[in-house]
Amino acid sequence: MDRDHYTKATYRGTKDFTQQQVKTANATGFGAAADDYSERGIDLNEQLIRNKPATYFFRMKGDAMREAGIFDGDVLIVDRSIKLSNGKVIVAILNGELLVRRYHQNFSSAFLIPENNRYKPINLSEFSDFSLWGVVTYVIHSLS
């Protein structure tokens, strides 16, 4: 089995297009010079979704992560295929509830850190019941 094949990003978009889709092509098959430079428009999925079957969307509730730029009502893009590591913003499962926090780990213990001083960091050693749901990769925030 080809190992690279299944570790690389999966969303490939639709790079292929046929002559029929090139708007300025005429019956002779020759198009305007600009056709040589024509390409597919930008597709947000390509940027925001690295691994489609492992990517889920959540809606943020609360202001605990304000300083990290995550506000109440924002859409979170969460990739389950990314490994847990220091400093990542994650969707955590803590005592059966889903929570967004920054994961921080030092040599002796691990914490879930809020990005809002009204909330307290959670020391994970006190809780046996922590697991990772997924790593937040992007936030979609509406300005209106």
Add this chain to the structure above:
Amino acid sequence: MIAIVDCNSFYCSCERLFQPRLLHHPVVVLSNNDGCVIARSDEAKKLGIAMGVPFFEVRSLIYQHDIAVFSSNYNLYGDLSWRVMEVLRQFAGQDQVEVYSVDEAFIDFSQIDPEQIERTARELRVRVEQWTGIPVSVGVAPTKTLAKLANRLAKKDKLNSGCVQILQTESQRIRALQQTRLEDVWGIGRAYARKLNARGYTSAWDLANLPDAWVHREMGGVVGLRLVRELRGEPCIELKEELVQKQMIATTRMFGVPVTELKDIREAVASYATRATEKLRRQFSAADTVQVFLICKQTEEDGGWRGAVSSAYTKLSVATGDTLLIIQAAVCLAEQLYRRGLVYKKAGVVLSGIVPADACQGDLFAETPTDHRKLMDMIDNINFSQRDELLVFGACGTKRHWQMKQEQRSKRYTTRWEELPRVGDPGFNHSA
């Protein structure tokens, strides 16, 4: 070697993914119309909830043990199923994977070094669970039938198997066959099980050791023989072999409430006809026979397990995949069948006489009805890309109070923007 990957209590696992507090809690999922239990978590199985049992029979057990109950949420299950299959296809390669059902797939492991099979299977199991959130079990063996059997054993003892069971050596195979009752073998129906039990055969091992001639005579000829050979480790069922176009397509539903009015029956039958025709077009087929049946609510006199059934069919002059023509035929049949004063609980539309859509034979003497193929393509396209049922046919009605009950359905977390799972601080509520 061939592997089968099978999701653990698939529907229950889908529900748990977005409600992690249910992770070690008993969960059941109900069928259409909240009639029967169709999926149970291991915890619910232990509490004695049987597969397929009517909801009302276990209602008290459910409340007593605080079992979480869900109506089926096919939008959610469909999306998660796609994710699981996609991870498998990326792992093993598109052509190596045969999707067998919504929650199971066979994978060709023949290219994998025998030394690496167990490691690969375990890697695969971890990968699917980590990426999609759905736990799976993996069985690997020389044949499909043995792989199914291995998978079953992996699931039965998850703690020891780690949800992976490999049958690579002769002794592993024999042990597995001895541990499996013959009625649990893939493809052994209840009738054969009874027949074999009556002759004193009980295990899959007994089954594998039956003489060929006897199997051929007593167990449906070649089909039975293939099954027994598969148990002996000789591959007889190829990957993807069983994928055939359906020869009959049916959409049948229970009504949410008992129905007495012709208007409601018409709408329901038109909706089911729409759905069935959609399925028909999805496999690029056309059908020339439309059958409709109506089932009454059972009454004292019936005594049996269901109410009176009435059914009728009609043959169209040409096979078609046109929803409008099929609705026309189905509604007409429904009108013939309908009797005022009866109380109906279920209806169905069955399409048969199925042929490939581009090979429809015209009737020389009949006027060819206009086929709205272009229109149908457009409707399918819109309904598929814009979520189902954006475009509906007028005959299907708009209020649909006969539609099935789904009182405990969870959110469509992965297919609707307005139903995304909410994550954050439970006490927080200063905006919508």
